[in-house]
Amino acid sequence: MAQLHITSLTCVRKKEVFNKDQIIINVDGQFAWSGKLGKGDTIDGGLSYRKSFVDSVLVELKEADGGAMDGERLGYWTVQAHPAGERDPLTAMSSGYEYKMYYHVD
Numbered sequence: 001m002a003q004l005h006i007t008s009l010t011c012v013r014k015k016e017v018f019n020k021d022q023i024i025i026n027v028d029g030q031f032a033w034s035g036k037l038g039k040g041d042t043i044d045g046g047l048s049y050r051k052s053f054v055d056s057v058l059v060e061l062k063e064a065d066g067g068a069m070d071g072e073r074l075g076y077w078t079v080q081a082h083p084a085g086e087r088d089p090l091t092a093m094s095s096g097y098e099y100k101m102y103y104h105v106d
Helices: none
Strands: 002-013 021-027 030-037 049-053 056-063 072-080 090-093 098-105
Touching (some): 002 030, 030 049, 056 090
Antiparallel strands (some): 002 049, 002 098, 021 056, 056 072
């Protein structure tokens, strides 16, 4: 069995014009983390999320518009169990935002 370990999330460019983005991370459809990020912010120590899985796991990054926890999808990825180790960051990017999520698979 593999284990997904999300280690940090960096906001390169935020979506909201005036406020910080309310970011939500879901893993396999289940809530994993939520917090506010502005341009240049990085969450690392408070984002030590782990999830055991067999073949693959779905990771979703959302922005909660107006506090709605279902939010707008910014990025959606399938992470495979193999190969294990550090991976390139998952990048959610559009003309209005850019986020980088760092993780590894054990």
